[in-house]
Amino acid sequence: MRRVLLADQLATAVLWSIAGSVILILIAIIAHFLLAALPDFTPSFLIADPSTDVIGGVGPVLWNSVYVLALTMLVTVPLGVLGAVFMAEYAGTGRLIDLIRFSQELIGSVPSIVVGLFGFAVFVAATGWGFTALAGALALTVFNLPLMTRLAEQAMRAVPDDERSASFALGATKWQTIRHVVLPIAIPGLVTGVILTAGRVFGEAAALLFTAGLATPGRLNFANLNLLDPRSPWSPFHTATTLSVYLWRINSEGTGPVVDQVANLTAAVLIVAVLIFNLGSRALGQLLQRRITGTRS
Amino acid sequence: MESDIATEMAAVRPERVVLAPGIDVARRVTGAAATVVVLLVGLLLAFIAWNGIALFRHSGVPILEVFAPVWQPDPTSGETTYGLLPFILGTLGVVSVAAALAAPLSLGLALFMAEVAPPWARRVMQPAMEVFVGIPSVVYGWLGLTVLVPFLAANGKWAGFTSGFSWFAGSLVLALMILPTVSSVAYDSFRAVPPDLRTASLALGTTRWQTIRHLLLPASGAGIVTAIVLGMMRAAGEALAVQMVIGNRPLIPRSLFQPVTTLTAQITLDMGNTVAGETWNEALWTMGLVLVTMSFAAVVLVRLLTRRAGPR
Amino acid sequence: MSYAPTIPASAESLAPTKIRVRDLRISYDTRVAVRDVNLDVPEHAVTAFIGPSGCGKSTILRCFDRMNDLIPGASVHGSIVLDGEEINAPGVQPVELRRKVGLVFQKPNPFPMSIYENVAYGPRRHGVSSRAALDEVVETSLRRAAIWDEVKDEYRRKNALSLSGGQQQRLCIARMLATGPEVILMDEPCSALDPIATLRIEQLITELKTQYTILIVTHNMQQAARVSDRTAFFTLGDDRAGYLVEEGPTRMIFTDPANRLTEDYVAGRFG
Numbered sequence: 001m002r003r004v005l006l007a008d009q010l011a012t013a014v015l016w017s018i019a020g021s022v023i024l025i026l027i028a029i030i031a032h033f034l035l036a037a038l039p040d041f042t043p044s045f046l047i048a049d050p051s052t053d054v055i056g057g058v059g060p061v062l063w064n065s066v067y068v069l070a071l072t073m074l075v076t077v078p079l080g081v082l083g084a085v086f087m088a089e090y091a092g093t094g095r096l097i098d099l100i101r102f103s104q105e106l107i108g109s110v111p112s113i114v115v116g117l118f119g120f121a122v123f124v125a126a127t128g129w130g131f132t133a134l135a136g137a138l139a140l141t142v143f144n145l146p147l148m149t150r151l152a153e154q155a156m157r158a159v160p161d162d163e164r165s166a167s168f169a170l171g172a173t174k175w176q177t178i179r180h181v182v183l184p185i186a187i188p189g190l191v192t193g194v195i196l197t198a199g200r201v202f203g204e205a206a207a208l209l210f211t212a213g214l215a216t217p218g219r220l221n222f223a224n225l226n227l228l229d230p231r232s233p234w235s236p237f238h239t240a241t242t243l244s245v246y247l248w249r250i251n252s253e254g255t256g257p258v259v260d261q262v263a264n265l266t267a268a269v270l271i272v273a274v275l276i277f278n279l280g281s282r283a284l285g286q287l288l289q290r291r292i293t294g295t296r297s
Numbered sequence: 298m299e300s301d302i303a304t305e306m307a308a309v310r311p312e313r314v315v316l317a318p319g320i321d322v323a324r325r326v327t328g329a330a331a332t333v334v335v336l337l338v339g340l341l342l343a344f345i346a347w348n349g350i351a352l353f354r355h356s357g358v359p360i361l362e363v364f365a366p367v368w369q370p371d372p373t374s375g376e377t378t379y380g381l382l383p384f385i386l387g388t389l390g391v392v393s394v395a396a397a398l399a400a401p402l403s404l405g406l407a408l409f410m411a412e413v414a415p416p417w418a419r420r421v422m423q424p425a426m427e428v429f430v431g432i433p434s435v436v437y438g439w440l441g442l443t444v445l446v447p448f449l450a451a452n453g454k455w456a457g458f459t460s461g462f463s464w465f466a467g468s469l470v471l472a473l474m475i476l477p478t479v480s481s482v483a484y485d486s487f488r489a490v491p492p493d494l495r496t497a498s499l500a501l502g503t504t505r506w507q508t509i510r511h512l513l514l515p516a517s518g519a520g521i522v523t524a525i526v527l528g529m530m531r532a533a534g535e536a537l538a539v540q541m542v543i544g545n546r547p548l549i550p551r552s553l554f555q556p557v558t559t560l561t562a563q564i565t566l567d568m569g570n571t572v573a574g575e576t577w578n579e580a581l582w583t584m585g586l587v588l589v590t591m592s593f594a595a596v597v598l599v600r601l602l603t604r605r606a607g608p609r
Numbered sequence: 610m611s612y613a614p615t616i617p618a619s620a621e622s623l624a625p626t627k628i629r630v631r632d633l634r635i636s637y638d639t640r641v642a643v644r645d646v647n648l649d650v651p652e653h654a655v656t657a658f659i660g661p662s663g664c665g666k667s668t669i670l671r672c673f674d675r676m677n678d679l680i681p682g683a684s685v686h687g688s689i690v691l692d693g694e695e696i697n698a699p700g701v702q703p704v705e706l707r708r709k710v711g712l713v714f715q716k717p718n719p720f721p722m723s724i725y726e727n728v729a730y731g732p733r734r735h736g737v738s739s740r741a742a743l744d745e746v747v748e749t750s751l752r753r754a755a756i757w758d759e760v761k762d763e764y765r766r767k768n769a770l771s772l773s774g775g776q777q778q779r780l781c782i783a784r785m786l787a788t789g790p791e792v793i794l795m796d797e798p799c800s801a802l803d804p805i806a807t808l809r810i811e812q813l814i815t816e817l818k819t820q821y822t823i824l825i826v827t828h829n830m831q832q833a834a835r836v837s838d839r840t841a842f843f844t845l846g847d848d849r850a851g852y853l854v855e856e857g858p859t860r861m862i863f864t865d866p867a868n869r870l871t872e873d874y875v876a877g878r879f880g
């Protein structure tokens with residue numbers, strides 16, 4: 001009997017220490033990069049051009065990350081939310097929904113480097129565009145669409161059925177109910193979903209290597225507003241090395257003190273972005289939840 | 298679990314009246330949006346398969362050569378051999394060791410979250426795990442390259458490390474990356490065990506650990522396997538982080554402490570150095586096809602496992 | 610209505626007292642769920658707990674094997690003495706107490722394993738490892754729970770989940786008996802069962818009381834009348850806390866209760 005109790009206490013201690021060490025590892029990773037980056041960090045790092053002999057900055061690649069992110073979300077969010085409406089409100093059960101779910105799982109399982117290959121074949125080679133922000137954004141859409149759809153579907157399924165019945169009882173059509181009752185209530189969940197998806201896009205690199213490209217980022221000329229000119233940073237057809245790709249590229253070019261420091265700074269920027277995306281999505285989701293339930297009751 | 302209930306509820310929900318006569322436009326539009334993913338899968342599969350067999354179809358490499366142990370794709374340096382065995386074994390090896398390293402920690406973490414953690418601890422752990430998943434793989438790779446590899450090179454001589462770039466380094470970085478995935482799936486499967494079974498066990502005078510060990514773990518067996526398979530799937534698909542620390546030698550893996558390579562790492566490295574139509578390039582597509590086949594097999598395996606875990 | 614603490618049943622009970630409860634008060638967080646319970650539970654007899662839903666019958670029952678320890682926020686004050694020993698005393702291990710006091714739940718909850726493994730689960734955890742000893746305790750427990758004849762041909766292989774609801778409940782009783790308890794707590798053990806299965810369990814309770822001290826919560830007055838020797842009636846006070854109105858021989862509680870509240874409740878539920 002004593003032995004059994006001892007084993008129980010021991011196991012409890014082991015489980016606590018596993019949890020503790022995982023948290024410590026996480027803190028250590030974050031602290032490692034923040035501390036490594038801190039001495040050389042200046043706000044200008046976020047906007048300046050890269051430079052080979054001094055630290056310079058990640059201005060252009062940060063711009064590209066944001067640009068590709070915006071572009072892919074432009075496709076992913078509407079398509080994902082519409083698809084989720086179907087999954088949550090119309091599909092019910094049956095062959096079609098099974099097929100869609102199976103497809104979502106399959107796409108989710110494809111390694112992102114293979115998505116990159118696919119993107120290269122379709123959006124780079126077949127279209128003749130070359131490496132472009134648009135090709136990168138479309139490649140990202142391939143595996144973000146299922147994620148967005150699933151998160152949006154969850155948000156809509158979480159809306160209580162009473163809300164729908166109440167709307168129908170007032171004579172609203174199905175679409176009116178979705179549009180004016182379900183979607184508004186699901187907003188906090190949708191926003192969380194969008195941000196989580198965005199966070200993942202921001203960190204992705206493998207799928208972008210052969211689609212958005214990994215050229216040396218040059219000076220950006222924001223005055224060039226010609227959307228069809230591949231040299232304009234506003235154009236979907238400009239080659240867009242993103243932050244994550246840039247970090248990988250630095251490593252593949254060999255290391256040295258300056259380069260290492262640029263990489264540490266870049267990694268720190270990526271980590272801070274992840275923290276903002278994750279904690280931000282939680283905070284915003286909760287805030288919206290409170291606003292919406294607050295105004296409704 | 299929750300979505301299952303939701304699916305059931307959706308099934309019993311009565312058909313709603315459509316007042317507008319004729320075609321339900323909204324249904325069609327949303328249905329089309331939802332079906333895009335099916336088309337994407339088909340398209341992706343077709344492209345990868347078509348390009349993946351070009352090696353045999355177009356360049357006439359015998360299919361069995363793929364299983365040769367030698368990778369010598371460069372025609373300018375002599376006789377070519379497109380053996381993918383080093384990459385396939387490399388991927389399997391790196392992934393298995395990663396899973397073996399990650400599994401105990403992940404399951405411990407999942408048990409902690411499901412059975413032991415007081416509410417405050419769970420409130421801390423959940424966002425922490427999300428951040429863990431969110432950290433980009435290049436950052437993990439860079440960490441491995443600048444911290445782990447030099448550490449192994451400096452302190453691992455006795456174990457047989459030469460440069461630090463190694464199978465082990467790849468597996469360790471991957472283990473870290475899949476830890477949150479495995480633990481969150483395992484956590485779900487522990488939560489799926491009905492609470493009254495725990496109560497019943499405790500009421501028989503067993504301790505919490507006995508209940509975990511002899512009731513919970515056996516009852517969630519399929520779920521635990523699913524968690525590990527999903528983790529391995531994620532690890533097998535990871536490219537950059539592995540490529541940065543593994544040493545990238547197309548050798549049949551024999552020692553944990555030596556450089557090896559994987560399918561994803563090789564695609565990453567060679568894709569930029571080859572041109573379409575070249576046999577070397579076609580071999581990379583074949584690697585892609587192998588990867589997709591492996592991940593689809595894992596998806597089907599997980600489906601079978603979930604079905605087995607299902608009725609209860 | 611009077612809230613005076615109830616006077617414990619007089620010493621007219623024949624059997625010695627197994628459990629003695631004094632000034633028991635149980636709260637969930639700050640809310641008092643049950644208060645002022647004083648009760649003597651006689652050995653080798655069936656005591657039934659009756660009363661409206663929410664008056665704390667399950668809460669009290671769970672206290673007797675300290676299952677309340679598992680509910681965050683639950684706190685117990687007062688004294689519960691089992692065989693002369695205070696069960697909430699610092700030295701008492703709940704794990705040991707729970708072997709001595711078995712619990713049967715409202716909904717049958719067999720483990721997802723074979724019938725044999727279900728019954729062997731408790732003994733195994735308590736250190737029985739020899740095949741012969743396990744075989745013996747499994748068979749004895751299945752026999753005592755009156756399910757042996759139905760399962761003896763395939764109990765080693767057959768999954769417990771494939772049994773009918775009534776069989777599952779008797780299996781759960783066997784599983785509990787296998788840990789060698791002296792007291793059996795049953796929380797509405799038949800409420801999920803059909804009348805025939807209920808009858809089997811009731812017969813079983815009557816058989817078991819010769820060797821065990823049994824406490825049963827029931828919503829069913831006829832059941833209380835059929836199986837119990839003594840009955841305790843609880844109700845909710847105006848303060849929303851449950852309390853014991855009166856306790857006595859079942860026949861007395863049903864035909865000639867001392868308290869109006871008991872009379873009304875029994876009449877309302879019997880009628």
Ligand SMILES: Nc1ncnc2c1ncn2[C@@H]1O[C@H](COP(=O)(O)OP(=O)(O)O)[C@@H](O)[C@H]1O
Nearest residue numbers: 637642660661662663664665666667668669680
């Ligand atoms: N786990 C719990 N946490 C908080 N309150 C509880 C819990 N269990 C029961 N209660 C409360 O205690 C009171 C008594 O409940 P219970 O013992 O289940 O009554 P009964 O079994 O007589 O129907 C009820 O008001 C109930 O809401």
Ligand SMILES: [Mg+2]
Nearest residue numbers: 666667668796
């Ligand atoms: Mg109850």
